[in-house]
Amino acid sequence: MAGKLYIGRRFREVRESKMLTQAAFAERLGISLSYLNQIENNQRPVSASVLVLLAEKFQVDLSSLSLNDSDKVISMLAESLADPIFASYTPSIQELKLVVQNAPGFAQALLNAHQAYRRNSEQLASLDGQIANLAGEPTAYEEVRDFFHLVDNYVHELDTAAEALADRLNIPDSNATTALISYLESKHGVQIRHSGPNETSLRQFDRASRTLFLSQYLPTPTRTFQIALQIAALEQEDRIDQIADRATFRSVDARNVCAAGLRNYFAGALVLPYQRFLQSAQELRHDLELLATRFGASLEQVAHRLSTLQRQGSKGVPVFFARLDRAGNITKRHSAAKLQFARYGAACPLWNAHQAFEAPSQIIRQLAETPDGIRFLCIATELSKGRGGFGSPRPRYAIALGCEVSYAKDFVYADGLDLTSKGTYDPIGISCRICERTNCSQRAIPPLKSRLRIDRDRRDILPYQLPG
Incomplete structure (x- = not known):
């Protein structure tokens, strides 16, 4: 772990998992509150002595403090800087690492600026008559997508809360649907009824009558998930609000989209509790169909859950x-x-x-x-x-x-x-616009920053040649 480490989010995750304030956490580590605040905001690197104290006092595996977040931002920066508007500058990986580790705020600002540029360019090119509305803001879904990407698609507070409830309900050893229906009625006084024949919604909750209406045509895995989603809405709103507020989204829409995604996250973690699911995935060698059968889930639910197994000290296959x-x-x-x-x-x-x-x-x-x-x-x-x-x-x-x-x-x-x-x-490549392969017959567009050669006396599969 040589070099300067800017791992503020990791520090904050450890502190929040122990439910400690910054003041209490700093006291346990024997450092000043201002130093901890600077660490968590990536304004100062973490010293080796503080890392040792973190490992000793909170049983943190130092090898888990990797720079995965930095790696992701480096990848995003590299793709953005491949845009022709940056044709005069091609940074090395080392340069990108220095920027991301030493100036993470600047790196994010550059990504935001490039996103705004791309959106404005696409809107102008389409001539859709909405030039007056070119605010350059990322869409709500783009903001939320990046949020989940940068937290490794794993939300510790919700995951552990869902796992604790699953243990209480003996999921998956007991039938998840039956257990969740019983819990919803006994804990929250909510009855489940079939929706009307002309109702198009999957799930609708009537707060006045404490009735959850579900489509009678839902497959069992979808029905179970919707019940778990209702439990999330009834029990986890305070925790979800805190997580969404910490993300500091630019718009109310993005915050609301994130809150919906967090409810979905809790529901998936409740139906597929972390440790039981991880052990089953290892035992069944990630056989999607067998995992779906064991947990009464759909193939999509199982595949999505496999991508969230990022708990520190107990990670699944990436x-x-x-x-x-x-x-x-x-x-x-x-x-x-x-x-x-x-x-x-x-x-x-x-x-x-x-x-x-x-x-x-x-x-x-x-x-x-x-x-x-x-x-x-x-x-x-x-x-x-x-x-x-x-x-x-x-x-x-x-x-x-x-x-x-x-x-x-x-x-x-x-x-x-x-x-x-x-x-x-x-x-294969990521996409044609950044793929460097010169001999791909399926190429849709030339790669960015590549000069094209047109030979009027020769025609290959592609109408142009790329420098080899």
């Missing part, structure tokens, strides 16, 4: 998770692995997530390699949602999950695949 619609839009995303999703533009067409729509309900495996030489095991499957009869809409989407190939042995999906031969790995 995976990436995404959900895509048929147009290739990524509607959910998170990566604890080195594969990062493009913030702008479409995903690589060679990624097996797109192929899932060609083989409904089948699990498709892929060994893939990114331009930087990192290899991945990728898993994808197509799912559909529908809660009505004949003629009702049935949205189709694909979920994708994967890990770096060094973890492949922990997944049943690696069985029978040749992990050692380079020829078995498909060359």
